[in-house]
Amino acid sequence: MHGTIFTLLKRYVQTQYDHSTWVRLLDAAGLSAADFNHKSVYPDEHMYALVGQAAQMTGIPTGELHEKFGEYLVPDLMYMYQKYLDPNWRTLDMLEHTEGRMHTQVRREHTENAPPVLEVKRLGENELLINYVSARRMGGLAVGIVRGLAAYYDEADRIDVMPTTSEDGERVQIHVRRT
Ligand code: HEM
Numbered sequence: 001m002h003g004t005i006f007t008l009l010k011r012y013v014q015t016q017y018d019h020s021t022w023v024r025l026l027d028a029a030g031l032s033a034a035d036f037n038h039k040s041v042y043p044d045e046h047m048y049a050l051v052g053q054a055a056q057m058t059g060i061p062t063g064e065l066h067e068k069f070g071e072y073l074v075p076d077l078m079y080m081y082q083k084y085l086d087p088n089w090r091t092l093d094m095l096e097h098t099e100g101r102m103h104t105q106v107r108r109e110h111t112e113n114a115p116p117v118l119e120v121k122r123l124g125e126n127e128l129l130i131n132y133v134s135a136r137r138m139g140g141l142a143v144g145i146v147r148g149l150a151a152y153y154d155e156a157d158r159i160d161v162m163p164t165t166s167e168d169g170e171r172v173q174i175h176v177r178r179t
Pocket residue numbers: 001002003004005077078081094095098102103106112113114115116118130134135136137138139141142143145146149
């Protein structure tokens with residue numbers, strides 16, 4: 001997985017908890033010597049180990065941790081890929097264009113990058129359906145990112161995010177509606 005996701009996980013733990021929690025987490029995950037930078041790609045297993053240990057340490061289920069972390073990621077991801085954004089987009093437009101703009105660009109940057117495939121069907125002006133497909137089974141992260149985007153566009157109180165399948169499968173469906 002992309003080093004950016006790891007560096008943001010590190011920052012998330014440091015800001016939500018503190019630096020020593022991050023060091024304890026690395027130790028618990030058997031990664032005490034690891035450091036991460038945004039230019040490299042790291043094994044997915046490191047991410048599973050870190051999130052799994054974080055769940056054990058905090059008692060928060062992994063799916064919920066993925067969601068919280070997904071929300072946290074959004075402002076940085078948007079900043080990093082701002083040149084692929086259209087200023088007229090709002091939450092639903094951004095979701096509709098993530099696959100074609102953002103994830104396509106991520107795949108171009110590095111052959112080892114493999115963001116999930118997001119098949120997005122716009123059902124109407126205020127409604128769409130996301131089909132998430134990834135062997136990584138990080139649907140919780142996807143749900144969190146959608147919530148983070150709604151907050152980013154100041155639409156958090158109007159956007160309903162409704163997973164219609166289990167969040168931990170290789171295929172996850174998420175219904176998003178603006179009220
Ligand atoms: C809006 C701008 C977005 C940017 C710049 C972005 C970028 C990225 C990047 C860099 C990765 C790491 C890929 C890798 O390590 O191979 C990633 C992974 C991921 N993205 Fe996005 N993404 C965006 C939006 C979204 C949205 C809207 C969703 C869900 C609806 C989403 C769901 C995910 C998930 C769940 C992963 C984790 C990897 C996996 O499940 O296979 N992303 N994204």
